[in-house]
Amino acid sequence: xxxxxxxxxxxxxxxxxxxxxxxxxxxxxxxxxxxxxxxxxxxxxxxxxxxxxxxxxxxxxxxxxxxxxxxxxxxxxxxxxxxxxxxxxxxxxxxxxxxxxxxxxxxxxxxxxxxxxxxxxxxxxxxxxxxxxxxxxxxxxxxxxxxxxxxxxxxxxxxxxxxxxxxxxxxxxxxxxxxxxxxxxxxxxxxxxxxxxxxxxxxxxxxxxxxxxxxxxxxxxxxxxxxxxxxxxxxxxxxxxxxxxxxxxxxxxxxxxxxxxxxxxxxxxxxxxxxxxxxxxxxxxxxxxxxxxxxxxxxxxxxxxxxxxxxxxxxxxxxxxxxxxxxxxxxxxxxxxxxxxxxxxxxxxxxxxxxxxxxxxxxxxxxxxxxxxxxxxxxxxxxxxxxxxxxxxxxxxxxxxxxxxxxxxxxxxxxxxxxxxxxxxxxxxxxxxxxxxxxxxxxxxxxxxxxxxxxxxxxxxxxxxxxxxxxxxxxxxxxxxxxxxxxxxxxxxxxxxxxxxxxxxxxxxxxxxxxxxxxxxxxxxxxxxxxxxxxxxxxx
Numbered sequence: 001x002x003x004x005x006x007x008x009x010x011x012x013x014x015x016x017x018x019x020x021x022x023x024x025x026x027x028x029x030x031x032x033x034x035x036x037x038x039x040x041x042x043x044x045x046x047x048x049x050x051x052x053x054x055x056x057x058x059x060x061x062x063x064x065x066x067x068x069x070x071x072x073x074x075x076x077x078x079x080x081x082x083x084x085x086x087x088x089x090x091x092x093x094x095x096x097x098x099x100x101x102x103x104x105x106x107x108x109x110x111x112x113x114x115x116x117x118x119x120x121x122x123x124x125x126x127x128x129x130x131x132x133x134x135x136x137x138x139x140x141x142x143x144x145x146x147x148x149x150x151x152x153x154x155x156x157x158x159x160x161x162x163x164x165x166x167x168x169x170x171x172x173x174x175x176x177x178x179x180x181x182x183x184x185x186x187x188x189x190x191x192x193x194x195x196x197x198x199x200x201x202x203x204x205x206x207x208x209x210x211x212x213x214x215x216x217x218x219x220x221x222x223x224x225x226x227x228x229x230x231x232x233x234x235x236x237x238x239x240x241x242x243x244x245x246x247x248x249x250x251x252x253x254x255x256x257x258x259x260x261x262x263x264x265x266x267x268x269x270x271x272x273x274x275x276x277x278x279x280x281x282x283x284x285x286x287x288x289x290x291x292x293x294x295x296x297x298x299x300x301x302x303x304x305x306x307x308x309x310x311x312x313x314x315x316x317x318x319x320x321x322x323x324x325x326x327x328x329x330x331x332x333x334x335x336x337x338x339x340x341x342x343x344x345x346x347x348x349x350x351x352x353x354x355x356x357x358x359x360x361x362x363x364x365x366x367x368x369x370x371x372x373x374x375x376x377x378x379x380x381x382x383x384x385x386x387x388x389x390x391x392x393x394x395x396x397x398x399x400x401x402x403x404x405x406x407x408x409x410x411x412x413x414x415x416x417x418x419x420x421x422x423x424x425x426x427x428x429x430x431x432x433x434x435x436x437x438x439x440x441x442x443x444x445x446x447x448x449x450x451x452x453x454x455x456x457x458x459x460x461x462x463x464x465x466x467x468x469x470x471x472x473x474x475x476x477x478x479x480x481x482x483x484x485x486x487x488x489x490x491x492x493x494x495x496x497x498x499x500x501x502x503x504x505x506x507x508x509x510x511x512x513x514x515x516x517x518x519x520x521x522x523x524x525x526x527x528x529x530x531x532x533x534x535x536x537x538x539x540x
Contacts, residue, residue: 037051037055041117041189041190042113042116042117043116043119043195043196044196044216044217044218044219045115045116045117045196045217046112046113046116046199046217046257046260047076047079047112047113047114047115047116047117048116049257049260049261050062050072050075050076050079050109050113050260051076053072053076053260053261053263054072054073054075054076054077056263057072057263058071058072058073059071059072059073060072060238060263060265061265062074062075062109062260062265062266063075063105063106063109063265063266063268064265064266064267064268064280064284065104065105065106065267065268065269065270066105066269066270067105067106069265070106072263075106075109075110075113076113077187078106078110078113078178078182079109079110079112079113079114079116079117080113080114080117080187080188081181081182081183081185081186081187081188082110082111082113082114082178082181082182082185083113083114083115083117083118083188084181084185084186084187084188085176085180085181085182085184085185086098086114086118086145086164086181087118087188088185089162089164089176089181090144090145090162092118094144095118095120095144095145096120096121096144096197097120097121097122097123097141097142097143097144097145097197098111098114098115098118098120098121098122098123098143098144098145098146098147099122099123099124099125099138099143099145099146099147099148099161100112100115100122100123100124100125100146100147100148100248101125101127101134101146101147101148101149101152101156101248102127102147102148102149102166102167102247102248103127103149103167103246103270103271104243104246104247104252104268104269104270105166105167105268105269105270106268107147107149107166107167107178108147108166108247108248108268109247109256110166110178110182111147111164111166111178114188116196117188117190118188119190119195119196119197120144120197121197121198121199121200121214122197122198122199122200123137123141123143123200123202123212124199124200124201124202124247124248124249124253125137125143125146125148125202125248126202126210126246126248126524126525127149127152127246127248127525128524128525129155129210130155131154131155131156131157133210134155134156134159135158135159136210137202137210137212138159138161140212140407140408141200141212141407141408143161144161144162145161145162145163145164146159146161146162146163146164147163147164147165147166147178148163148164148165148166149165149166149167150165150167150168150169150170150173151167151169153165153173153175163175164176164177164178164181165177165178166178167270196216196217197216198214198215198216199214199215199216199217199253200212200213200214200215200407201213201214201215201248201249201250201253201348202248202348203348211406211407211410212406212407212408213348213349213403213406213407214403214407215401215403215404218400220400221351221399221400221401222257222351222401223373223374224372224373224374224375224399224400224401225351225352225355225372225373225375225401226258226261227373228352228355228372228373229258229319229342229355231373232342232355232357233288233316233317233342233357234287234316234317235262235287235288235316235317236262237262237263237264238262238263238264239262239264239287239288239317240264240265240266240267240284240285240286240287240288240314241255241258241259241262241264241265241266241267241286241287241288241289241290242266242267242277242280242281242284242286242288242289242290243255243256243259243266243267243268243290244272244277244289244290244291244292244295245290245291245292245295245321245322245525245526245527246525246526247268249322249525249526250322250346250347250348250351251290251292251321251322251344251526252290254352255290255319264288265284267280267284267286272295272298274295274298274299274301274302275302275306277289277291277295277299278299278302278306278307278309278310278312279310281310281311281312281314281315282310282311282312282314285314286314286315287314287315287316287317288315288316288317288318288319289315289317289318289319290318290319290321291318291319291320292320292321292322292323292526292527293320293323293324293325293326293329293527294323294467294523294527295527296318296320296325296329296333297329297466297467299333300329300332300333300336301466307336312337315337315340316340317340317342318333318337318340318341318342319342319344320341320342320343320344321343321344321345321346322526322527322528323523323526323527323528323529324435324453324456325343325366325368326366326456326457326460326461327365327366327457327460327461328365328457328460328461329460330343330361330365330366331361331362331365334358334361334362339358339359339362340358341358341361342355342356342357342358342361342369343355343356343361343367343368343369344356344368344369345368345369345433345435346397346401346421347421347422348403349402349403349412349419349421350397350399350401350402350403350419350421351375351397351399351401351402352372352375352401353368353371353372353375353377353395353397353399353421353433354368354369354370354371354372354375354377354433355368355369355370355372356368356369356370356432357369360430360432363430363432364428364430364432364434366434366457367428367432367433367434368425368432368433368434368435369432369433370431370432370433371433372399374399374400375397375398375399375401376397376398376399376418377395377396377397377398377433378395378396378397378398378415378418379391379392379393379394379395379396379425379426379427379433380393380394380396380415380418381393381394382394384415384416387426389426389427389428389429390426390427390428390429391426392424392425392426392436393424393425393426394420394421394422394423394424394439395420395421395423395424395425395433395435396415396418396419396420396421397418397419397421398417398418398419402418402419403419422438422439422440423435423436423437423438423439424436424437424438424439424442424451435453436451436453436454437451437452437453437454438451441453441531443470443471443472443480443482444472444479444480445472445475445478445479445480445481445482445509446477446478446479446509447479448507448509448510450472450482450509450510452469452470452471452472452482452531454506454510455468455470455482455484455502455506455510455512456468456469456470456484458501458502458505458506459484459486459498459501459502461505462493462498462501463489464488464489464490464491464492464493465486465487465488465489465493465498466487466488466489467486467487467520467521468484468485468486468487468521469484469485469521469529469531469534470482470483470484470485470512471483471485471531471534471535473535475513481512481513481514482510482511482512482513482514483512483513483514483515483516484498484512484514484515484516485516485518485521485534486498486515486516486517486518487517487518487519487520487521488517492517495514495515498512498515499511499512499515521534522534
């Protein structure tokens, strides 16, 4: 397709959707010079989003966290003051990259804004990483300064980087803190126009060393997914947004950036608690919740009396992402909260590829929906040829959000400008994409290919099961055999009943040979099952 035509189409769609979002035409003339100054002082970075919001709606609440609330003018000022403090403490010329290792709170946001004003790159660090994993990451993707919560300081020892404390639980260290630097410094004023450096998101590291996926902020590249979401949902300017996933993940930071673009209040909590989500929804009239499927499962796990205690009538959009959404969970959630659930699909490498609406999830509960505006999605066979409708193949995604390669070199397979997601899936007759599982999770049992997600989806449809994970273990007769780890709702139904249930819904070779009852599944902070831990547990 012609690139100029694609860009024009994106702009046209974007203008139409933004005109109805409640944003267009709201800027007061007095704010326009401040918006222009924001672009000059912060470049195309997240700091610019907040600076423009502060010029446009200074008194609108920006963040609500465990410490209270802060408006857009206040958080913009804090980011600009922290930039001055960082430059003075470590030397401005030495700060080319800022690492952030924080839970969800204002400190994460302020550190992000300070890095943008300094023209520094951002490296978002997974709070679940061990000290050796962090050492690996920092060796390959140098951070000159790391802003971290106090609880993570022991893991940063010996890395040889400057450290600023974001969230303090004690006064047992003599390191500079975000609060101190913000309080004791004036607003940062750059000597020249700021140029933006990449923001690097890290892969989960569940199957090897974490990799960095850097990308430079590009407002035009994000226009398609933003326009798609605003077009398909009821999300509008000023709608309060609650973000459950960690901000260091692409899903979390993308939703925060969208909220800043919409001048919306954002509710952040350092730790996820399902009842607190409902309480926050009532207290702050939350209109949109971003969550991973495991979080939705925990909300539904609350007893009826607790659920009934809170008013959630303000809620009209719930975005699920970062991990597979089991079909049964999608149906149960909409039965409880109404037609509010949307399911997004993408990755750190390709961005947001598809979005499923509540109507699509009702019609086909396992779908991830249809492609975003300006995002080509194809299902290809092993030779790179399109697979006929209904046929399985590898999912490839194109568009302006596809990254250019991992930090330090290397990338993912490309075919005709499209990048593989590493997933297998198919398009149904209505053009909806379905993801069957990861190519590297495939189990070969008795010569037959089995994708665990298909079996897991069936198991979680059983009324007695709330969660399930399937892995392959070595077997002398079949090469591999399937073992299912299952979390029962209350009473364990028994292996025989579960095996019969799977057999009634899938081919015989997809029935697990063993069922293991567990209290919960090991998951990373974004809800993905840690299958290696299940294999290492020795069960099966």
